[in-house]
Amino acid sequence: MNARPSPTTALPEALRAAPLNSKWSRDLAMGIRFAFTGGREGWIRMLLTAVGVGMGVALLLLTTAIPSALAVRHDRDEARLDYTYGPKRAKAANTLLISDSDTMYHGDAVRGRLVEPEGPRAPLAPGLSAYPAPGDMVVSAALKDLLGSAEGKVLRERLPYRITGTIGESGLVGARELAYYAGAKNLAPHIDGYHTARISKFGHPDGTTSSNSMDPVLILLILVVFAVLLMPVVVFIATAVRFGGERRDRRLAALRLVGADSRMTRRIAAGEALAGALVGLAFGTVFFLIARQLSGAIQVVGISVFPSYLNPSPALAALVAVTVPAAAVLVTLFALRGVVIEPLGVVRTAKPTRRRLWWRLLLPVGGLAALAPMIGQGRENGDFNPYLVIGGVLLLLVGVTTLLPWIVEAVVARLGRGGIAWQLAVRRLQLSSGSAARMVNGIAVAVAGAIAMQMLFAGIQGDYTKRTAQDTSRVQLQVNLSQGIDFLPAAAKFSATKGVRKVTALGSTELGDTNWRSGPHETVSLTVGTCQSLREMARLTSCRDGDAFVASGGGRDGSVTNLVRPGRTLHMDTINGTGRGGDAPWTVPAHLKPATAITGPNGLSDSSVLLTPAAVPERMSPLLRGAVYLSMDESTPDADEYVRNTAARIDPVADTIVWSATERSKQFDSIRTGTFAGAICVLALIGASLLVSQLEQLRERRKLLSSLVAFGTRRRTLSLSVLWQTAVPIALGLLLASTVGLTLGAVLLKMVGVTLGVDWASVLSLTGAGAAVVLTVTALSLPPLVRMMRPEGLRTE
Known part of the structure; x- marks a missing residue:
């Protein structure tokens, strides 16, 4: 029986048969064939590469679908206005x-x-x-x-x-x-x-759609967010296509032995990477469809979508489909530029040539040069150049990926003495510092970008956050009742609500010098409440039901002096935005007691007319708008919810407002929320990708680990060495990431014209989060490591 020739033995015949002008297509096709017919090892490498690339592609597809999802959300919100x-x-x-x-x-x-x-x-x-x-x-x-x-x-x-x-x-x-x-x-x-x-219809009354224009600083923030969130994904895809590099190079040496030249082996290697990338595209599409289907059941920081929202732009999806395989080929060729593949082996176990630093520094310097022209531009000098912003940020972040291998190599070359686990780890890092750096590149880029974003958020949030006049130590909840709702019985119901400690109920309206249909020229506030409630508005010498006061010494003091004169007729606000209502005159009483205005529960100190309930004419009561100010027992669970329940029973359309010392721009909050949602997705991807990368490296070292155990090395020592192999590069990566992140953050703050400041607590927490991801991945990889250290790992085919 004739034996079927293997792909390797068939190589010389393929070399002779292929035309010279089709070298690239021939060699790429041969590499793809090797990837699919390489036996168990080939399939495992293909699977690891495809899963890694697939996760990155899935996130890229989700990103390309974000504009569509936001547009659909906006359109549906507009349609139901x-x-x-x-x-x-x-x-x-x-x-x-x-x-x-x-x-x-x-x-x-x-x-x-x-x-x-x-x-x-x-x-x-x-x-x-x-x-x-x-x-x-x-x-x-x-x-x-x-x-x-x-x-x-x-x-x-x-x-x-x-x-x-x-x-x-x-x-x-x-x-x-x-x-x-x-x-x-x-x-x-x-x-x-x-x-x-x-x-008579839903949507905008004039049939148009609203457009929320953003200032240049928020546009800059969005550009930076997209660049920072997508860069770690790209870095990981570039890392995934290099899985199994050492075994692949040994196969290429066998190809040299049967007649392939060095250029051909590189093209064949590119073909193998291309096969993994193509399968990764298929995996990524499947992962994306699964994530798209599950999106309806997931809510991230308050944002949810329907699966139908996530439709990637065809142009952007096509760009991903073309870019990922092309990047796989280019990365593979770039990775092999310093590897000498000879018929008898691969010259990489010898001491490699020292990496050059000068060209690695060009990338971050180029990034700073791109951003430098916009320093001090602020929001007054028009929009920031989007191409320079994205280009500068990407160059700085790519600088992390190029500088980290040099730093790891330079540091581990000087490491030496220590325990057996430490020496094993150091020697492994000295032999393959590039692989160690690649494993942590993604997390380093993510941390650098996160630090820069945090600095920018912290620096500009003051511009989008303003202090309110609300004293949260005095009042925690405010309930605004509809006009005509009797606020005094409502106050009693709130007092009986679980979790409420103190209730101040006030009714208010405006008094004008003429009928409100003709438009008053001057107005003054009228407030109604019990003596206890009025004492929250003014200092009263004495008070009993039926008294009337005029409070002075606050804002609008001139209007009180001009209008509130005994015997003068003033007119209550009967329009109140409705465009209807008759005249409601009110004669200022002859005996108004003097009072001194103080800061009221609403945070304002206004001169006004104050009336107790018995001093209010019956026809005026339906014109008052009630507001109830509540001091809460915050130790009571769900106290706020019980208040809202009481408010709904009193008035189904009552407004319950939680007091806050500050309030922030909705646009700024939306961007911040979206950023956190994206960061969570990126961190999840990085964690999963690191686990795949770690398992791939352990798989390549299975025989070595089994040999060391067979010679008596303790499993605990090997496990600790793997931990050190991870800890040293991640420590260096996080140090570099912090430096680049602080630099980028400082430049961005200077661009928007904000005083430079560093929130060290946030920097340390972000760095700690990156370290925690790596340590978690390392812990998850220990059980497979123990299985790989069994004697069965010495078996070969």
């Missing part, structure tokens, strides 16, 4: 009464709407097939699950409606969004231009 402050309309067959009843639950936003269609052609909200009847509600799938679980018990008390259906995908911005539409009746009297309105 229901402006309660739009133009006033009369009741018609095509109108809908709608009230905003948003709430919060355990830190998550719950979008709520009360609806009352007024005719058969009332506009239907996206995602609904029909409106629920009064007392019923349709909910999102996520809210339905929450209300049906033990975790949603407190929220269920706040939404006393019967669930009759679910909101379709077109009416939600994310799969985990909490939302509901509840049927209501008699909403018309509550139209106020704020919570409740009559609308």
Whole structure:
């Protein structure tokens, strides 16, 4: 029986048969053939490379899908807009009464709407097939699950409606969004231009879409975020295509023995890498489809999407499909430039030529040169040049990957004395410092980028954060009630709510010098409350129900002096944004007690008129807007949720506001949230990729490890040596990453015109996070290491 020739023995015939002008295609095809017919070892190497490349490709595809996902989220949010402050309309067959009843639950936003269609052609909200009847509600799938679980018990008390259906995908911005539409009746009297309105369609009243323009600093932030998050992925893909390099080079030596020249062996090696990259593309597509399908069940830092949102741009997906295989070929050729492959072996176990430093320094210097022209530009001098920004940031981060091998080589060459485990680790690092550096390149780049981003976030957040007048030591929650809701009985209900320590209830409106329909020229505030509550607004000499005061010494003091005169007729605000309401005159009492204005619960110190409940005419009470200020017992679990439940029972459209000493720009917060979500994905990829890389290196050393154990080396010693082999490069990598990250962060801060400052706690925490990822991966690789140290590892085929 004739034996089937192996790919290696068939090589001379292939050399003679192939035309000279097709060397590249012939050799690449031969490399691909070797990759698929190389036996068990070839398949394992192919699998490791494909998995590594596949994870990177999957994340790249997810990244290319982000613009599409954001666009769909924006479009769906725009389509369901229901402006309660739009133009006033009369009741018609095509109108809908709608009230905003948003709430919060355990830190998550719950979008709520009360609806009352007024005719058969009332506009239907996206995602609904029909409106629920009064007392019923349709909910999102996520809210339905929450209300049906033990975790949603407190929220269920706040939404006393019967669930009759679910909101379709077109009416939600994310799969985990909490939302509901509840049927209501008699909403018309509550139209106020704020919570409740009559609308004839959803979306923008003028049919356009909103555009949120960003200032140049936020645009710069977005550019830096994308560059920083994607660079570690690219670095890992470049590392993955070099898995199994030592075994591959030994196979190439066999090819030299049967007649291949050095250039041909490099092209064949490139073909093997190309095969792994192509299979990796297939794996990446599968990983992406799996992640896309699972995305509907995942929420990252408050962001969720539907699987249908994640549709990569065809152009960007095609770019990934072309770039990854091309990069695999180029990286392989670059890696073999310093390897001498001869018929009798590979000259790499001898001491390699020292790496040159000068060209490695050119990359970070070039990055700084690209960013230098924009230093001091700030937000006043137009947009930052996006090409220079991305190019400069990438060059600095690539500089980490080029400098780290040189640093590892220079340091480990000077290491020596120590225990057996230390000597084994040092000798291994001295022989293959490049492999050790490649393993930690991704985490070093990620940490460098994270430090720079953290510095930029910390430096500019002051520009997007402003202090409020809210004294959080005095009040923690504020509940704004609708106009006409009696705030005094409401105060008693809040006082009886679990977790509430103190309640201050105040009703307020504005007094003008003329009828509000004609537009008053000068106004003054009117506040109503019990004596105890009014003492939170002013210093009162004495007080009993029926007293009236004029507080002076605060803001708007001139208006009080001009308007609040005994016997003068003032006019209460009856319009209040609704465009309707008659005149409500009020005569200033003859006996107003003097008081001194102090800073009230709302954080303001205004001169105003203060009335106790008995001093308020009956016709004025429905014109007051109540606000209840609550001091909470923060040791009570779910105290805020109990307050929201009480507020919903009193007024379904009440606003419950958590007080904060500062408030931040929504655009800045959105970018920060998206960055954290992306960083989590990148760290997960890096952890998985490091594990694959570690297992690949252990697999290549299986025979060596088994030999050492057979000669009596303790397994504990070998395990410790593997730990040292990881610890030394990661320590050097994190030190380099911190240096580059601080440099990049300093340049970015100078670009936006912010005073240079370093949050060392954040730098240390980010560096520690990178080290923790590597240590976790090392711990996970110990069980396979123990199995590889068995005597069976000496077997060969």
